[in-house]
Amino acid sequence: MIDYRQLSKIELHCHLDSSVRISTVAEIGKELGLSLPDPIETGLVAPETCMDLADYLRRIDLALEVMQQRKHLIRIAREFVEDLSADGVVYGEVRFAPQLHMREGLRLQEVVEGVNEGLAEGARATGVHVGLILCCLRHESAESSLAIARLAAANANSVCGIDLAGDEARYPGTPHRAAFDLARDAGLRRTVHAGEARGAESIQEAIEVLGAERIGHGVRIEESPKVLEYVREHAIPLEMCPLSNYQTRAVSSLAGHPIDRLLRKNVCVTVSTDARTVSQTTVTSEFERLEKLFDWGWDEFLHCQRNAANGAFVSSATRSRLLGMLTR
Ligand SMILES: [Zn+2]
Numbered sequence: 001m002i003d004y005r006q007l008s009k010i011e012l013h014c015h016l017d018s019s020v021r022i023s024t025v026a027e028i029g030k031e032l033g034l035s036l037p038d039p040i041e042t043g044l045v046a047p048e049t050c051m052d053l054a055d056y057l058r059r060i061d062l063a064l065e066v067m068q069q070r071k072h073l074i075r076i077a078r079e080f081v082e083d084l085s086a087d088g089v090v091y092g093e094v095r096f097a098p099q100l101h102m103r104e105g106l107r108l109q110e111v112v113e114g115v116n117e118g119l120a121e122g123a124r125a126t127g128v129h130v131g132l133i134l135c136c137l138r139h140e141s142a143e144s145s146l147a148i149a150r151l152a153a154a155n156a157n158s159v160c161g162i163d164l165a166g167d168e169a170r171y172p173g174t175p176h177r178a179a180f181d182l183a184r185d186a187g188l189r190r191t192v193h194a195g196e197a198r199g200a201e202s203i204q205e206a207i208e209v210l211g212a213e214r215i216g217h218g219v220r221i222e223e224s225p226k227v228l229e230y231v232r233e234h235a236i237p238l239e240m241c242p243l244s245n246y247q248t249r250a251v252s253s254l255a256g257h258p259i260d261r262l263l264r265k266n267v268c269v270t271v272s273t274d275a276r277t278v279s280q281t282t283v284t285s286e287f288e289r290l291e292k293l294f295d296w297g298w299d300e301f302l303h304c305q306r307n308a309a310n311g312a313f314v315s316s317a318t319r320s321r322l323l324g325m326l327t328r
Pocket of ligand 1: 013015165193216274
């Protein structure tokens with residue numbers, strides 16, 4: 001088996017609140033006097049398969065409780081970058097929804113500053129380059145999403161893009177159009193979770209209505225040959241997260257995951273974790289799993305990583321540097 005850990009890797013899709021170290025939740029939780037589940041993993045780690053995406057997302061509730069103070073956001077963001085480094089990730093994009101971190105009085109701007117401070121500390125210590133994406137949430141109002149887009153625009157020096165996350169099965173993307181228009185006009189990049197809990201029509205909506213430049217997951221894209229062909233032709237990257245996609249039941253088995261078929265059709269697929277803690281995974285172990293499942297090797301690894309470099313929300317100079325790091 002290829003030693004993926006040693007290889008320089010890029011990750012495009014990972015949620016900060018789903019990737020908090022278990023030991024850190026335990027430590028801060030104790031400090032805050034929270035009543036923690038025993039064992040604590042039951043509150044933070046998803047079972048092999050959840051009932052659905054909403055069930056999977058409930059594993060984030062406890063982590064959010066320890067992410068309400070500036071010092072804790074700094075620590076968690078710094079540790080996240082250290083974890084990327086240990087995984088061999090040289091460029092990682094991390095996303096989170098700032099509006100979920102205001103329970104103890106932090107303002108949106110303070111939340112972003114706290115996370116940025118931790119990411120910068122981690123980057124200085126490890127040399128990992130990190131991009132920050134702010135998430136709008138599907139169940140929230142158009143006005144809330146606009147506030148997130150404005151926040152991203154006001155922090156464009158440290159935020160590379162916006163995302164739409166949350167319960168795709170029950171909430172369409174169209175109401176969030178104004179936020180995505182604002183982000184585009186501010187020069188921010190756009191990605192949208194789609195084709196995970198709903199079908200290919202949701203991917204089409206993300207591209208046509210929200211101007212998505214990348215699609216989070218997109219595992220159900222084969223349901224529409226037309227959408228599939230559009231995404232292939234325009235090389236729109238799919239941020240696929242195989243283990244998470246199985247756990248949320250977006251695919252019924254890992255062996256049936258479309259990533260291998262899509263790669264063979266020259267669709268721009270990439271490999272990420274989605275949730276390092278909730279799914280107990282790393283980019284290293286995602287590629288190990290793909291090697292076992294589909295007999296992937298160097299060609300597939302480098303192909304996906306080049307796709308990721310080409311789809312990263314970075315400057316052209318950084319993109320060239322990243323492409324240069326991807327070697328055997
Ligand atoms: Zn996600």
